[in-house]
């Protein structure tokens with residue numbers, strides 16, 4: 001009889017692993033043998049924009065973002081969830097080897113640790129409404145995309161998969177996870193962001209904002225950096241030269257490294273209702289080239 005319907009967004013069956021969750025662009029698996037010390041996080045080639053998962057996938061995107069995340073993990077001086085070789089975890093299936101991470105399973109903190117070095121997106125919208133973000137009062141007159149004097153920690157309470165997270169104050173995060181963990185999350189997030197922002201700036205790239213997730217190591221209780229780090233799915237990266245060119249309009253200046261080509265094409269070819277049209281080959285190729293350019297600019301490595 002007909003096998004299961006599979007399309008580009010159906011997560012692959014992987015030997016030794018069972019599919020458990022799918023986010024917009026990543027799939028999470030647990031070991032098929034029932035052990036619970038590890039997870040497999042697979043970065044798909046899917047791209048999302050305007051809250052839609054787009055077709056077709058961008059071949060090679062998952063591998064580039066996984067390589068970028070691994071590159072940052074190696075440079076961040078905090079324990080992370082990557083399971084070293086010989087950790088007893090099931091092997092990474094060959095078919096996803098370049099876009100998967102075997103991780104240690106942590107007790108995840110339900111906080112999206114967002115740090116903003118510039119104000120845009122949901123943070124700017126909240127500022128426009130209230131003059132503050134997550135209870136942090138900001139000076140008046142900030143324009144969309146302006147760099148902030150110092151980065152701000154603007155946590156969100158993790159909503160169920162697929163729903164939007166809810167911006168909260170630091171005090172609310174203390175109520176949720178206690179003052180020690182809330183303080184450690186904030187301090188680690190600000191410290192990592194600042195170091196990454198400075199490194200990116202040396203390479204002509206603005207790290208405008210990012211989102212970290214942390215968990216607690218069930219054995220040691222230590223704070224561990226989890227999820228993906230500083231990828232263009234979890235962060236906004238802008239080209240510093242374009243940003244400084246005030247002759248360009250705002251959309252040009254705040255063009256995200258990876259998604260602006262897709263967003264511009266969708267704005268010109270989709271009225272925003274129903275499902276977005278499939279991206280033409282040229283847009284797929286140009287988008288892949290932008291992912292690759294960001295990776296090479298930040299890491300100095302060619303792929």
Ligand SMILES: N#Cc1c(N)ncnc1-c1cnn(Cc2cccc(F)c2)c1
Nearest residue numbers: 021022023026027028081103105106227
């Ligand atoms: N990372 C990590 C992690 C860990 N090391 N231990 C326990 N849980 C998680 C975990 C649970 N959800 N997510 C988000 C997520 C990622 C990828 C795909 C999805 F659908 C959803 C992360």
